[in-house]
Amino acid sequence: MEKNIKISIVDYNVELSANLCSILRAEPGITLVESYTDAETALEGVVNNHCDILIVDINLPGANGIDLIESLMEKNIDTQYMVYTIHDGNEFLFKALTAGASGYVLKGTSTLQIIEYIKLLHEGGSPMTPSIARKVINFFKEQQANDTKDSLTRREVEVLKFLNQGYTYNEVSEELNISRNTVHTHIKKIYEKLHATGREDALKKAKYKSIL
Structure with missing residues (x-):
């Protein structure tokens, strides 16, 4: 028989947290361990009361959710972290992932989807809002x-x-005042670096990579 997934929540929004807690309590296969409203209390609580997954908001009084994840990661606790936030900017996203978050979900996500994300994370996935x-x-x-451009x-x-621009090898040679063999050498290196199979493929990949 599989054990229930143990969940704790850290969210300063008491009303939203209460609603999510209510849903998790009613969900088969999930056990709600605790709910916290600040990072300091959560840090002590998670250390003393193990949970499989900690759902973390970024906006917290005092230390933020990313700081909390970093602090818990330093303690080598066997817990996974899913950020649950309004912040959709790259700065918060990549700071959270670098800190140790394995999931990043935006508030406004349906409760049914949150349950699926929890299960996905527990099974080894990395749930993220699309x-x-x-x-x-x-x-x-x-x-x-x-990297390619460089x-x-x-x-x-x-x-x-x-x-x-449709130039032939001879025309490129004349424009750059280099030999046709040198043009061939440059093109060969271009194909290798772009992993291209030919001229059209090289141009297509160069445009895709914003080189052209």
């Missing part, structure tokens, strides 16, 4: 694009721009 998940994906896409030399970018 708009938050997209921010994470876009961040890594931008990082990849920047890896291309200034001359290789120039060659790419001429290819994008």
Whole structure:
């Protein structure tokens, strides 16, 4: 028989917290351990009363929710952290994930979805509101694009721009005052760095990565 998922909540919004607590108490397979309204009380409480998942708001009096997660992570407690907040900006998002949060859910999410997110986190997933998940994906896409852009030399970018304008290899050679063999060498390196299969693929990927 599977054990219930033990949940504690840290939220300064007493009314919202009470509603969520009421729902969790009624949910089969979930045990509500405790509810806190500030980081200091939660820090002591979670250490003494273990929970599998701590649902944490960022806006708390005194130390914020991210500070709380960092403090608990330092104590090596076997607890997972799901941020539950109104903040959808990258600054709070990535600070929370760096601190140790494994989930990031925006307030306004349906209670049914919150229950599913809790189960997902307990099973090893990383629940995120769809708009938050997209921010994470876009961040890594931008990082990849920047890495690729940095890896291309200034001359290789120039060659790419001429290819994008429909120039032939001979025309690129004339415009840049370099040999046709040198143009071929630049293009070969461009294909390798962009993992491109040919000219059209290279241009497509360069545009996708905002190089062109």
